[in-house]
Structures are given as C-alpha cells and as structure tokens.
Amino acid sequence: MVDELDAENEADEHTLPDLPNVEEYDTVRLRAAPNPNGPWHLGHARMPSVIGTYTERYDGEFVVRFDDTDPETKRPDLSAYDAILEDIDYLGFEPDEVYRASDRVETYYDHARELIEMGGAYTCDLPAQEFSALKKEGTPSPNRDKDPETVLEEFEAMIDGDYESGEMVLRVKTDIEHKNPALRDWVAFRMIDTPHPREEAADYRCWPMLDFQSGIDDHLTGITHIIRGIDLQDSAKRQQFVYDYFDWEYPEVLHWGHVQLDAYDIKLSTSTIKELIDDGELDGWDDPRAPTLQSVRRRGIRGEAIVESMIGLGMSTSDVDLAMSSIYANNRELVDDESNRYFLVRGGQRVPVVGEDKPAAGHPPLHPNHEDRGDREIPVGDAVLVEADDLPSEGERIWLKGYGCVRYVDEEFVATGDDISAVREEGVEVIHWVPADDTVAVTMRTPDGDVTGHAEPAFGDTAVDEIVQFERIGFVRVDRHADNEAVVYYTHP
C-alpha cells in the first residue's frame, strides 16, 4: 500500500520538476499575478494549475496579486477581479491571500522615497525617445546626478499630480553601460492622467511600473519562488538592482514559454475575445466557441482535467502547443463512468415503424457498465426519428439500439423479430433513434456552432448541470430545461 502510494507520488512528481532550494524556506510561497483585464482564457489556467500543484506538494501558500497598476493601456475590468477568482476556484484551488496592487500604492511610494534617499533613483523629464537614444549608446541622462533632495521634491510633485502624463518619470539608477540595454536605468514610476477604475485608487496619478511594483511586493509578501513567462525573463535582472539597494534576497525564479492551443479559431488573447464579444460575434465569455475557462466550464469540462493537462506541459522555457484532445481525454476519464446514456437524433428523418409483433418500446440501459442503474423506456409509437446518415438502403436491416431489428422497406421500418445475433454475427449496424412524436427538443451548443435535434423522453428527467452522453455523439452538459425543450453544451466526443 505504501509502495503503491510512493509509486503514484513519483509518477506525479515526474511531470513537474522539484522547485529549487525549497529546503531553505520555512514555507514555500507562490503567487499568481494576473492583470485583471478580463476573465481568463485557457492559457491562463497554467499559472494556477502549476502553482496550486506545487502548493499542495510542499504544503505551501498560494497568493493571488492583481497587478493592476496601469489604468490606461491595460485598464482593469472591474468585474474581472471576481471572475478570475472564480476561475481559480473552478480549477480547484483556493488562494491563501489576495492582494490588489492598486491598494498598495502608498507602499510603493514609501519604498521609492527610501530608494531616492539612497541615491538609487532619479526623476527624469527626458522624453522617452530621447532617453532611449541615449541609452542605446550608454550615455547617462543629464538628470542622473541630481541630488536626492531635488529628486525627492520632484517625486513628491509627481505623487501630487503636478505633472501630466509623459512629463516626468522616476528611473532606477542601474548601470547605464550594462551590456544588456534592457536593464539600463529603467522606469519605476510614470504619470497617468486617466483615473483608475477602482474608486479606492481613482485619485492616484503617479503609478509604479510592473518591475518596481512586482519586485517590491514579491519581497514584502514573502514570495519564495516566482514562476513567470519568458516575456518577463529580464525582470529578475532589472529588479535585482532594487533588491541590491535594499539589501534583499531575490526569490528563486523559473520561466516558461507561451501556450498555444489547437482546436480554436480564436486567438488566445483577452483583448481579442473581448472585442468579439463587444461586436456580438460571441455571446459572452462562456460562449462555447470562446477559448475561455468560463466556456469550457459551461461545457462541463472539469477544472481538474485542465489542471492535469497543464501539469503535463511541464516547465520548459520553450513555447508549447496544448492539444485540446489532451484535456478531453483527461475529462472523459473523469466523467464517463457517471454519465448516463441517452439518445439524441440530430435533424431527424421520420420513418414509420410497422409490423404485427413489433414491441411497444425500447429499453436501452442508462449505462452499459452499470446495469444496476436500470433501463430507460422509449416508447416507439407509430414512427421514429433517425439521423439521415443512418438510414439504411432499401431492403437492408438496421438495429434500433435497445429496441430491435427492423428492415427498411418502402420508406418504412418493418420489425423483423431477429435476435441480437443479427448484430453479433450478421453485421447489422446499430443506430440510435427517438420516437417521432414524443421527444424533447434539444439545442446543442458546440464550439462549431449550434445543432438542433430531438432527445428521447427520459432525457427530460435529467438535472441541470448533469453530464450525460448522447450515444454515438458525445458528452454534453445539461444547461437548462423548459417544457419539452432543453439546451445542452457539447463537452467532447
């Protein structure tokens, strides 16, 4: 038993490498630092999946920090804060702490003041392009040697909003000749005229840049390991200058590449999805065609299946393609056993059923591997609906699943009375069907558009949120029921 558990743990640990130097910290503390500009798309799931998994492995702590320090270019969406927390909950994780950077602006100011007093930063009124030109040749800004008193005065003026956007910034004094131009005297604070959408933060005009804010916060909140994308691979080196001034120890850092997703036409980008929704091309964030967490959630995919796939991507720094089929495979494993079976006929070709001894009803099982769940009852009536593609050629037999064998003659099904050996030994095909006059009208929403059809009467007894399998079609999540009408979301084959 113990061996078994060990083997299992080893298999789990195989996918994600151990975090470096965990033994040096009392508690491993990890953070996800989303920009709250919209609900999450599937790619965003990687961070909480990995962080949550590591948190569980090391019995650590999971911090969420909203990096919402740009009210203009990356303007926060007020509803996104909660939407993101819900997405994390859906994936099965619960943050230990939640912060909003826009609540902590005074803290950033304080640290900036301290940095200025140490001579580690200077106010600079050079236009961005001019500084950029100087920087490229390694020439310092003429503002670089201002005395700290002047800098402090000008920085307070920035805080007071005495400058307009673009007039003045606070730069961290790094190494203007550093061989990597990306690290030379970077901007720590700039002026933004647009008020922050959060009321609590609406009065601030002087905002920290990500590298400053995030660097300060990671230290102050005791983050031990930072995991972030390769787009931020220079951040640690930039922030190291600030850490050196304060004599802080920089956390461990890991980087990973971008995630691409197959199976969707829509780009994995919050702004793209938002535009499509605004233009009415998508119904909302949970439209089945949208590559968002809300969408797959509505389709009945378990957060756990996504986490497993994300963990499977490992921690490589190169870009990775995630196959939706991997998420589907994980999810199928989770839902197959509990999903009862029903028939849905897409479209529907009406065919009368005749025959002197024809049975009155079909009785297929609710689940082929669980006879104890019992059978469904599907009355046949005078006629059935089948899918046009399933219609046999004239004179051929077909087996109506759970009902029996019929022969297609003169556009009618004639019950033949054959037993199951017709299927087992004579190769008669088995198809699904519904009674023509007793059905539940179903709209099935799929990533490729809506499909309409008719489900068997027993389907009306299913509960909202239930995952069922429409035989020979795939799994769906029951979204809502009305009188003999239902909407389902297609999960996967």
Place this chain on the structure above:
RNA sequence: GCUCUGAUGGUGUAGUCCGGCCAAUCAUAUUACCCUCUCACGGUAAUGACCGGGGUUCAAAUCCCCGUCGGAGCACCA
C-alpha cells in the same frame, strides 16, 4: 544592431546537471484488431523523435565548438 533563451515522434513529456542500463520513457493522437446492442469505456498491437555539421571519448540525446531555426527583451504595457 545589442542582450537573453531554447531545440527529443503529430502534440506534450522523461532522460541532459554526474556520458555507457537509451536500438530513448510515459501520455495523448492516428490506424488495426478484441470486447461491446455507442464512433464511449476497457484490452492488444502498430505508427512515429534525439535540429545540422564537426570535435572529445572505447562509448554522446547527454560534454565542447560552429552553424541553422525558433521564442523573448531592449515601452512612461502587464
């Protein structure tokens, strides 16, 4: 241009630090067969990869060099 960083089958991943047990792991995908009153589940099998070229070595996916290709940063975005 400068600076980082990476390259294993269709996809993802293990192995690379400490060369041999790697004619390369596992998963997924695809195909075939078995099971089956589903094209689900389960079972079996097949398919398919170390970016290229040199070097070191008895031995290289693993070490060194050169190249090729990819990603990222050099923003008053995150």
